[in-house]
Amino acid sequence: MARTAASSRASGQEPLLGIGQVLARLQPEFPELTPSKLRFLEEQRLVSPARTAAGYRKFSPADVERITVVLAMQRDHYLPLKVIRTHLEAIDAGETPALPGATSAAAFLGAARRLRREELIAEAGATRALLDDAVSASLLPAAEHYGDEALGVLRSLVALRGVGIEPRHLRGVRAAAEREAALVERAIAPSRRADASDKARAAEQGRELAGHLETVHSSVVRATLSRLAR
Structure with missing residues (x-):
């Protein structure tokens, strides 16, 4: 049964957000997010916002959290939406499924983990020079924050350097x-x-x-x- 904004307010939940407010909250982390992307996620049954009497979408904090999970999985693991939807539906049903090629969605709940440059280097057991070399070889972007995918890449580069394979060797x-x-x-x-x-x-x-x-x-x-x- 579809939720309405009025029923959500009556139940004492936190205030619902309009599309513009959701974008303002999430675009700093996901700059590619647009109104059409939000509508597409709803069309793909990944989020079900409430509707006002006039038909406007209203998003709860749980909706925003779920959108964050979906976008983080896409960005950090390049997963198709149908894989993400199946996984989230299983979690909604009380299961704890493994997600092929990626961390479980449960690890993303709350907010996607974002690592600063020094945090990334420390967790990967790398050096500043190695990260700089990876950026120079276009294996990682030059950014202020990094996600789990970048952490996995840098850890792999640490292991490869251990056997003499440098980022410059991987330009191909x-x-x-x-x-x-x-x-x-x-x-x-x-x-x-x-x-x-x-x-x-x-x-x-x-x-x-x-x-x-x-x-x-x-x-x-x-x-x-x-x-x-x-």
């Missing part, structure tokens, strides 16, 4: 990623029309295609290593 990885991204861009180009909802759908399709490319890439690497080990 970035070049290959850019070629794969170009393939995805061409594939979704026909879907990226002027309508905002179409663009949101195209972006989601892009994430799914990126996941398929990652599967193929990992398989090829494993097969190549197997041949070399013979």
